[in-house]
Amino acid sequence: MKTYLCQCGSKLFFHNDRCLSCGASVAMCPSCDELTTLEVGLTGDVQCCRESCTNAYSRCKNAVEHGICNRLVLFDPSESSPLCDYCRLTTVLPDLSVPGNIDLWKRLERAKQRVLYSMERSGFPIDDGTPRLSFEFKADVGVSVMTGHEAGRITINIREADSVAREIARVNFGEPQRTLVGHLRHELGHYFWERLVLDHRSEEFHDLFGNERNPEYSTAMQGYYDQGPPADWPTKFVSAYASMHPWEDFAETFGAYHDMLTVLATANHFGVTNLDLDTFDGLIRAYARVGVMANEFNRDMGLLDLVPEVFVPAVVPKLQFVHSLRVDL
Ligand SMILES: [Zn+2]
Ligand SMILES: [Zn+2]
Ligand SMILES: [Zn+2]
Ligand SMILES: [Zn+2]
Structure with missing residues (x-):
């Protein structure tokens, strides 16, 4: 995750609701897509400190009652304790x-x-x-x-x-x-499969992951728990669990793809690599480099590896399929 800057110049982190240096209240402004300092408005609302941001907001109910959220909600005088999106x-x-x-x-x-x-x-x-x-x-x-x-x-x-x-x-x-x-x-991953693959990209899915109706999910699950994964799963799947059924293969691959993107976005923010979402091959190459480094950091500290260092050839086209489901922002 990237870090943000408080008005006082100190770093802010994704979950912060207060600047630890100057004590200012901060929150995630949905319009600015930034952590910003808050100013209290006249009618129970709060305002984002950016001059360009003229909306009035409320703090999320879960921020006020439990301190577990720092997202703002557009101010609605008829709603006294709104939840964020x-x-x-x-x-x-x-x-x-x-x-x-x-x-x-x-x-x-x-x-x-x-x-x-x-x-x-x-x-x-x-x-x-x-x-x-x-x-x-x-x-x-x-x-x-x-x-x-x-x-x-x-x-x-x-x-x-x-x-x-x-x-x-x-x-x-x-x-x-x-x-x-x-x-x-x-x-x-299961959610986005239902939304973006079923009824839209089924044939490609079947070619890469197999047919989700053969075997039936319950049969596949029973087989997996009785016999365990096939011995050659590392050459075909991103994890042992992915070998159970095409749905689990997709969900595991979807998870691995987002692990990769998240790590690369952070590395990009700190100037370690360039994140270019337009070239899939570039993502895989950048991940190989950043992943090795991240794993060595973890091993330095006696922790488990952060990421798989290489994706085997059979997994790469599945990751590319997930990549192709993105919408351009
Ligand atoms: Zn500050
Ligand atoms: Zn704002
Ligand atoms: Zn919230
Ligand atoms: Zn699952």
């Missing part, structure tokens, strides 16, 4: 009276803000497309909650926001990474 997408919250749940929810919302923000700026806008996107963040209460996607509704078990539980699951499932941003990118 991203918070509004969450339709089910965990029981916030249960100790610890506010903190887990906060981590999920922040990961969601980060993922949606980057995705929108790379040509995958979250607008009023069909199906409508929504998020349900649920805890196991009586029944266990499955993380997944169905017809635009993304469900995440809030246990995934608990670092210890998530690390145990990561080791048990033998995954190189298991993160909230990773879960969200994967599930958004």
Whole structure:
């Protein structure tokens, strides 16, 4: 993610709602697409400090009540506590009276803000497309909650926001990474498949990923959990899980593509590489360079690798298919 500048000259970071140097209140202005200092208006509204920005705004309800959001909403005097465009997408919250749940929810919302923000700026806008996107963040209460996607509704078990539980699951499932941003990118892959591939690009999808109706999803899932991934999965898929079914292959590839773009956008912001979204081959080359560097940083600190260093030849055309789904901004 890029960093921003406060009026006082200090750096601001994506989730900041206050400048740590001068103490000014800051927020993400939807018109300027920047973190800006706020001025309090006369009628309960706030204003972005930029001279060119003349709209009146409100702070998001989740900012005022829980400090978990820093996005502004266009001021509407008839709405006393509006939710921002991203918070509004969450339709089910965990029981916030249960100790610890506010903190887990906060981590999920922040990961969601980060993922949606980057995705929108790379040509995958979250607008009023069909199906409508929504998020349900649920805890196991009586029944266990499955993380997944169905017809635009993304469900995440809030246990995934608990670092210890998530690390145990990561080791048990033998995954190189298991993160909230990773879960969200994967599930958004299923969402965008339904929106941009089904009924639009099916034939190309079948050629690259296989037919999602043969085998049926439930048969494929049973086979995967009984027998595990095929031994040669690393030569064909971006992850072991991707080998389960064409839908999972697409979601995993979509996630890997957005991992790549996000890392490259940050590297571009800090002058390490040039991000040129018009040339797919250039993206792959830039990622190979930046990925090696990022992994060495992580190994320097005894952490797990950040990214796969190379995409095998069979995976590259699948990534290119995801790239071709972008809309020009
Ligand atoms: Zn400042
Ligand atoms: Zn503004
Ligand atoms: Zn919000
Ligand atoms: Zn999936």
